[in-house]
Amino acid sequence: MISLFDITLRLNGFPIKEAKAELQKIVNLSEQEYVLFLEKKKKEIVDFHLENNPFYSQLAGNSTAKSWEELPILNKQNLQKPLEERLSKGYSKKTVYLNKTSGSSGTPFVFAKDKYSHALTWASNIMRFGWFGIDFNHSYQARFYGIPMDFIGYQKERFKDFLSGRFRFPVFDLSDAILEKFLKKFRTKKFDYINGYTSSIVLFAKYLEKKNIVLKDICPTLKACFVTSEMLFESDKKLLEKQFGIPIINEYGASELDLIAFENPKGEWQVNAETLFVEILDENNNPVPHGTEGKIVITSLFNKANPFIRYEIGDIGILDEKSTPQKPILKKLIGRTNDVAVLPSGKKSPGLTFYYVTKSIIEDDGNVKEFIIKQTKLDTFEIEYISENELVSEQIQKIKEAIDLYLEPNLIFTFTRKTVLARTNRGKLKQFKSYL
Template identity: 30%
Template sequence: MKLAGLRIVLVGPLAPPAGGMANQCAQLAALLRAEGASVQQLSLHGCHLPHWLARVRYLRAVLRLPVYLWRLRCAARTADLFHVLANSGWSWHMQAAPALWLASMAGKPALLNYRGGEAGAFFARSARLIGWSLRRASAITVPSGFLAELFARYGHVAHIVPNVIDLQRFAPTSHRVDPHAPVILVARHLQALYDNASAVRAFAIVRASVPGAQLVLAGDGPERGALAQLAQQLGVADGVRFAGHVDNAAMPALYGACTIALNPSLADNMPISVLEALASGVPVVSTDVGGIAALLQHGVTALLVPPGDAPAMARALLSLLRQPQRAQALAHNGLAHVAQFDWRHVAPLLLRHYRRILRAPRPRGYTRLVAHWLFPLHERLKRHNSVRLLRRLERSQWWSAAQLQAWQMQRLRALLAHAARHVPHYRALFARLQLDPAAFRQPADLARLPLLHKADIAAARTSFVSERAIGLRAFATGGSSGEPLQFMLGRRRISHDIAAKWRATRWWGVDIGDREAVLWGSPIELGAQDLLRRWRDRLLRSTLLPAFAMSSARLDGFIAQLRRLRPRMLFGYPSALCRIAAQAGAGGVALDGLGIKVAFVTSERLYDEQRAQIAASFGCPVANGYGGRDAGFIAHECPEGGMHVTAEDVIVEIVDAQGRPLPAGSSGEIVVTHLATRDFPFIRYATGDMGALGQSPCPCGRGLPLLQHIEGRSTDFVTATDGTVMHGLALIYIVRELAGVQSFKIVQESLLRTRVLLVCRSPLETAARAGLAEAFRARLGRDVAIDIEEVAEIAAEASGKYRYVVSKVPLLP
């Protein structure tokens, strides 16, 4: 996403007084404007009062607040998003929280950028009160892992976006430091939190060994008088200089003139002054409080000491003064470390979250009524817990791979233990294999169990039913693989499937209650449209268009209905959407101005040509969804293009022809263990589909693993007479190159016979027919009979799906 034209309201402190957050706010505004964004800065302190009122501490805040709220409301009218820099204490309650509430009420996304060093104590005092406002934020970012872990402890997901340092302004200088008159710089406000008193005491110890040393305190605050008195008592007043407030523009020169930077703080997160010192090539001594230990590595990028320990500070300072080579090594490592805080590295992380919150649904009006009230009520009446599951999924999608795997294993052991005790099939299986569910420690241990095939379930369906099943319903697959299956699902599993799909559609800015057109062909759905369901769909604004016999007249009716509905989302088979797109294109009917945000396709393999055709015709991105009624919602595509596995509910294995697990990146059969199927377990279920797991993370930042590619069902592959197995695309591309072909289907009846069904605008010429047969034989074998049949129409499968290639030749191991 480009920033040009983006209207951002940047809420944060403004100088004066100068400080880390105020400097970051000003710098961020300048950087965003340089990228082409329109930035309006707002601050509680930006509301000016007469001088005599501004001096009254609490009264000034009360008087400024109404003006500040009015400015927020006015800014929200034209803003695209809010970016709120937040600190702890009254700054949060008076400045950050009101901005979040105003943005939420105005329906504008808000990115909360929290950076308070005292966050731990602040949350401990007011976690519930803070949480009310935090939930108004569209996303939360923090500059360090320390704060991310703190937010996680209170149930909030925070993403790390580091502070930004201008490496053009803050850079090493050629200034030569006099070893007999070293300068120690402390660039923190003179407040009790920053413990400048310990710095003065440490300096007194250093001064006893290095009489020419100097201490510069760059900052101001209520502790100045006490610090001056302390320096006088310790006999070092002549070596302590109070620089007062220093404008950020003058700070590079101050760093360039110092020998060591000292950070004596009692609580900290990611102090800008430390980053500026590192960027200036100055060695750093710091207390190891808060996020400092995650920011700096002791003995590598800095020397870390306990807070409030003046003798330890003095020893660290003296070690660097006495060992210039060690100080130089720290400075060198610090320079390399601070490079990651340059805007070039930070900007993509920030823009990723801008993109995400701008895409996220912000339901208003009727959609809000449905998403927040009607649908949750509907789910509660059906005794589904999908609403609670959605909230959990929207947090867990940002977990690390280690967190997701730990969660999977916890649920897997519970599922296996339940199955071994209460499901007859698995009770017998575990007894026969002498396996203990508690012995499963990692997903790879699943290989100790055999694969589960459709034939296994069909042969003894009742043995898969748990003795403690709740709310079981009968379901069946459409049989597009040639092997239909009847099975049972409980309320738990259905709730998980609803939540998984709901989360995926929200990635694209679509929520429950937005108008949706569903092109579906399953007799199960179509046969269940009784009066109650029709009223439910009307309330939820979901319209079902049957994707069975899609005649020209029916397609024209669908097109008219879509133009009348103007849905926010399309959901259905890619082949059905392509047929509508082709019909509209042939009739010169435009569908790209209906306001459709996404076309979600599923149940068939999505080909590149189909994606391009659907996107061009409907004027929207295409999102692929992979799964089935039996295996569940396995993976969904995010706006960055990653096919994310629903890892909280599903463990995906890729296995070879012998059922042995393959590493990420290797193609094989997709095997699924659904963790929410206690009532009718699907454990190591062989889907019959082929694919591979991804090896690299998705740019969107979600921790969910990826399916690198999905190659379709094993029956979508054809076998040549010499045993070579190839994907059906090898034959599809041949047919697609023929002029005048409207639709087609390829059926490999045996190794020596393949049928090609064609719907043509005009009869196929003899030369074209011969060329097609020759091209097929070149791939399948010279002795293969190619039967080319021109037909009026190609019927869909029983499920309503369309399959381009069907092979009846079993794949050999």
């Protein structure tokens, strides 16, 4: 079988062979060599953008002598201006890889990567998937993702899927009738792995559970399942392992950067230290000790087309105490900074807290398939859910008691049963949203 994937990258001007060789070199560095490599790359990328990127040099106040800690923290708002104003000298829209962020943080923007740094992104993906016996040139992917709904966009995406050795399961409608069609495909096609949005893959697993089917039994070629873009809860991971019969691997990435962290075969969430530099900072932008939560700030070490230097991605996380510069381990991803509920008492609670509370109670009998929580006022929350049967007053009472306990008393909750929940235009399910 020819290496269609690598060939497609090369034809599009992405030097994948060189990128794979460079990545291999970085991986083989000793601990001491790596520390020197990191300092060198940080200095190189800052100097390059101060010199060749007017947008960045203006933001950084033109000084080349700045220490790392004095460099500005870049946020998504900074980047919401026309791309032409942010491109480095020597790059144009025609000579770079262009894309836009998903907007799941509520702040979408267009970004560019130079072709070499994008090739490195692919080399890094190829290496990490390779840890689990997946080869992009030969492995067949079952892809749970959104898809453009306009005719040309739809056909283009399907053609890209064909070239990339994947079959797409669009996630906008996940009714039982559609999930039954998904199941049929697994009976007839020899998929090697599953990749896609957590929430839709979890729904598929719940459907399998109801039908008492283990996916590996009907599709024996399956080796692994990679979930991305949304939180994977421990209980969901257990469900996936049980219904799929294969390893479930958690990845965390951002389209404008790279894969940020990827579960390694030891079950650790290993941070990508080859193409990125990840910092965890407090409110005042000072680094916090390992084991302490803070905002995740990321530097892309190779992207010359667009500066992503000390870029605040909008997530909160914790690096493990056993992290080293060469092998940082993400202990916990707590969620997005904009998904925090402010309560009447002044207490702040990550939106995920509600999710955990309601999830633990709702999930007992498998009646509720999915739900989202919206904060409409300081003390008022709406829970929209999809279920076989309407929630009964005892269940609602139990949820209220748990919320009193975990959050605070006297909050007002309304429950609305829906046939379908709103997803983003990419097909992501936004679990908690504050409208304050």
